[in-house]
Amino acid sequence: MEIKSAVFIKGVVGTDDILDDGKPQIAFIGRSNVGKSSTINSLVKQGNLARTSSYPGRTQEINLFLINKSFYLVDLPGYGYTRTSKTERAKLQKRIYWYLLDSDYKQKAVVLIVDANVGLTEDDARMIYSLEEKGKNLIIIANKIDKIKKSDYAxxxxxLQEAVGEHKIIPYSAEKKIGVGELLKEILK
Ligand SMILES: Nc1nc2c(ncn2[C@@H]2O[C@H](COP(=O)(O)OP(=O)(O)OP(=O)(O)O)[C@@H](O)[C@H]2O)c(=O)[nH]1
Ligand SMILES: [Mg+2]
Structure with a gap:
């Protein structure tokens, strides 16, 4: 299967009929600035579908992109550092937790993006644990591998593999489009 069409439908901040319309949802989660929106763009081949920025905290809403008129890629705000206030950060955190962990929405898959260069953070580990606890179908990718020095890569x-244990990690670069085929295969199966 390939991605033929991708359309931004809407951003939501809480309960919304669209989340119950029966179309499968594939969610992207990770630290602020790790490249969630960029990863979505790398899959759909159309430049700036999801808005990206070098400032952490760019994505604020739960943004739904309809793919092939049949399923959603869901771009979420990030956790951890943002350039916003503490209350703003707490609000985003609550939003992510609500959608992924507290509500009854089912995701076909949750793609957890870690920064290959930074390694697994405490927040990442906590998120993995919480998603596992909820029985989510977790796919882990290590983004920004283009930034790693060749001699440090292995x-x-x-x-990173030691830190995440059993899960397979897909090496990824949204910028250089490395790992795109492998990730597509995982989320479309
Ligand atoms: N070198 C490199 N930079 C990347 C890659 N992916 C994303 N970036 C850069 O990282 C920054 C953040 O990317 P975003 O896609 O906006 O990150 P995000 O996770 O959606 O961030 P928030 O919405 O703020 O949580 C941008 O400056 C991107 O250009 C990558 O694979 N390699
Ligand atoms: Mg974003």
């Missing part, structure tokens, strides 16, 4: 990936 060591960094090994350390």
């Amino acid at each position: 060591k960094k990936m090994e350390k």
